[in-house]
Amino acid sequence: MKTLKDFAIYLKDHRLKDYAVYYLNVIKGMDIPILKLVIAKGLVKDFSDEHAIKMTMDSQAKFLTSLVDGTALANSKISLKMWEEDKMPGIGRNDIMPADLVLIYAAQKKAIFHLLPDYTTNSRESIAIVQELEDFYTETQNDASQLLFKIQKETEMLVKQLNDDLNRSLHELEQANKELESFSYSVSHDLRAPLRAIRGYTKILQEDYTATLEEDAQKLMNSVASNAERMSHLIDDLLAFSRMGKKELNIGRVNMTEVAKSSLEMIKMSQSNPVKTQITINELLPTTADIALMGNVLTNLISNAIKYSSKNENAKVEIGSERKNGENVYWVKDNGVGFDMKYYDKLFGVFQRLHSVAEFDGTGVGLALVKRIVTRHGGRVWAEAEPGKGATFYIALQATN
Numbered sequence: 001m002k003t004l005k006d007f008a009i010y011l012k013d014h015r016l017k018d019y020a021v022y023y024l025n026v027i028k029g030m031d032i033p034i035l036k037l038v039i040a041k042g043l044v045k046d047f048s049d050e051h052a053i054k055m056t057m058d059s060q061a062k063f064l065t066s067l068v069d070g071t072a073l074a075n076s077k078i079s080l081k082m083w084e085e086d087k088m089p090g091i092g093r094n095d096i097m098p099a100d101l102v103l104i105y106a107a108q109k110k111a112i113f114h115l116l117p118d119y120t121t122n123s124r125e126s127i128a129i130v131q132e133l134e135d136f137y138t139e140t141q142n143d144a145s146q147l148l149f150k151i152q153k154e155t156e157m158l159v160k161q162l163n164d165d166l167n168r169s170l171h172e173l174e175q176a177n178k179e180l181e182s183f184s185y186s187v188s189h190d191l192r193a194p195l196r197a198i199r200g201y202t203k204i205l206q207e208d209y210t211a212t213l214e215e216d217a218q219k220l221m222n223s224v225a226s227n228a229e230r231m232s233h234l235i236d237d238l239l240a241f242s243r244m245g246k247k248e249l250n251i252g253r254v255n256m257t258e259v260a261k262s263s264l265e266m267i268k269m270s271q272s273n274p275v276k277t278q279i280t281i282n283e284l285l286p287t288t289a290d291i292a293l294m295g296n297v298l299t300n301l302i303s304n305a306i307k308y309s310s311k312n313e314n315a316k317v318e319i320g321s322e323r324k325n326g327e328n329v330y331w332v333k334d335n336g337v338g339f340d341m342k343y344y345d346k347l348f349g350v351f352q353r354l355h356s357v358a359e360f361d362g363t364g365v366g367l368a369l370v371k372r373i374v375t376r377h378g379g380r381v382w383a384e385a386e387p388g389k390g391a392t393f394y395i396a397l398q399a400t401n
Helices: 004-014 015-027 033-040 050-068 072-084 098-121 121-209 216-244 256-272 291-308 343-347 366-376
Strands: 251-254 278-281 287-290 316-324 327-336 382-384 390-400
Touching: 004 015, 004 050, 004 098, 004 256, 015 050, 015 098, 072 121, 098 121, 098 366, 121 316, 121 366, 256 287, 256 291, 256 316, 256 390, 287 291, 287 390, 291 316, 291 390, 343 382, 366 382, 366 390
Parallel strands: 278 316
Antiparallel strands: 251 287, 316 327, 327 390, 382 390
């Protein structure tokens, strides 16, 4: 009486190509996620029918051989072990789904059973072969199902652990924010009070006792006054930076050209000396953003450009924009002192300065504030520069109709 082993020998020696072609056609007609993933990951380089048939013949010849020599079940367990240990070539352990195994087994059985009538017309032999093959697939699927359940449980435990870690991190972040709020309160009240006293008493000395003070004493008094003023600006900038993360965005349509012009007028009004820089504001692309915060961004960038190009006799600043890769890219370009790009990582940090206070005044918070505002709008900010040849600062916001 013919057995599954005899049938496997017949398929391997006489009908391998017919079997492989039919199996391949069945597979093509199925929506099997793992096969799509194999293609997407580039694990199959040649998509020609000839190559696909050859690959299928090779793989199915090995499978039929294992049915003949009795190693099919052991080979299946080895494959499952590789799956469990995440050693499948190019495929992750969580990439394989239950549907993948069921569909692949179904395609394989359909191809084998399709050729069974060509091998034997004896119903008893056919039933015995079918039963023997079903027993093999049943045990294989049971092993696969148990492994899948184990992997799912491990994945669930990992997800739970990650969620617990995330919740713990969120709690720590919430605590840090509360501490930052407390610090901001301390800055705005505890530090401002003594600073006001220093500035007030220094002003009294300057107004009432200058004539009686020696020149060195006057210089020291003026130094105290200027540093107290700088400290006041530093506190203001620090508070603005710390509050930016909590400020609710008032999103609307923004005419960036008008915002740039308004920012420039504010800068000119705040300057004690006339701005001699040649400033060109091109027509800017409109955007969707918080208009007040965009004003803050452009004010910082334009004032920096004016400041760092002020020592150039032919100082020039240009503001422009362009649409690129689905983004509105705005830039502020100057021909000032520039900076060395090797220090770029310090550029947008709080209190990070690439030039000394003696060269150019400032608190070192402006660019950090620019980055935080742009990031909150889902945008990007970067810069390009060269020492002595100026700098260009860019911000990119998602383009909207």
